[in-house]
Amino acid sequence: IGAGTVGTALSVRLSSKGYRVIAVSSRSQTSAQNLARRVSGCLALNNNQDVADAAELIFITTPDDAIASVASEIQWHRGQSVVHCSGADSTDTLEPAKKLGAQVGAFHPLQTFAGVKQAIENIPGSTFAVEAEEPLLSTLKDMATALGGNWIELKASDKVIYHASAVIACNYMVTLVKLATDLWQSFAIPPHQATQALMPLLRGTLNNIDKLALVFYNQIDSKLPAIDRLGGELVKIGILNNISRLDQIRPRRQQLKRYFECPLWLCRRG
Structure with a gap:
């Protein structure tokens, strides 16, 4: 959810490593369609709930100030995992999803994203700050490794x-x-x-x-x-x-x- 620079770069890189990126939504439908064209098998859907209904692991890659509102608008269910990519915010931002039974996590690429092309190129070798409980924590660590990066595990109190x-x-x-x-x-x-x-x-x-x-x-x-x-x-x-x-x-x-x-x-x- 969120087809900006970070969402697009992660989708392209994860897809290239064998992860199935199946759906995307964004405030701009044009951005969602552009991302979908870059990733084989990915559909640009009209709203965030449709994306949440289609997948078990959902990344919220919106600007930081929109994460909480996006998380609160969606009807999550037990068994889903919801991850944001903010460097400053802890998983507390995803409390609405957690209350509905979803596992929550954070996956922040410690990298600069000036544009999509540069972001895609810069991801390998980057360190990813991960915050989650098991089994989602291991999933995020494996993702960081698959992307050619390293990972560090942070607590909520470490983020600022x-x-x-x-x-x-x-x-x-x-x-x-x-x-x-x-x-x-x-x-x-x-x-x-x-x-x-x-x-x-x-x-x-x-x-x-x-x-x-x-x-x-x-x-x-x-x-x-x-x-x-x-x-x-x-x-x-x-x-x-x-x-x-x-x-x-x-x-x-x-x-x-x-x-x-x-x-x-x-x-x-x-």
Whole structure:
């Protein structure tokens, strides 16, 4: 239920791994039809109850603020499983389904979904946060593995902190890249060229984090210089101990202040 980017990407990937995705409904019938065309044997149905009546395992992949209302509108029955894909909400959101005898769960792909094509490509290798009781819990773990991903099991009380971590890792990066590219305009380099120039550095930094972060985190309390390898440009510039360089930054302090406030705004939205 819900044929947006997440619902479409999961349907396509699950179908490719042998799961039968038999029906879809969405606020937009066009979106439902588009998803159905991508998945063999999937029917675009007119309403959410029809989807619930057709299947035993139902994913609610609507925006987070619609999950509770969708769950409360449907007449569930014992033996069904109902799963949402929110990173912030616990299975408490599905309490109406649970009261009618359905098992409830959460299955959140820890990934960014800018568009359907990118989402389908990004799912393999992702971690899925799962929350459920058995036997649904094992089903969701198996799904995560089938999708080429990993899984972590969370409790309801973990979800807010987990989601905050995802917001920091994803949205803050967008803010930092925007800040970095805009600074290049001070020497007349347009944003698209600045982004192109910075991308290899960004990829290299992420690669360093992937390869060296565990070492860094283990050593940071011992004050060993692993940070030099993770973020060499910071150390080379000497920004940490060369106060004179701040003079070059002061003329742009208002612009910098605006960007430093962006993560706070993004966090509030998250």
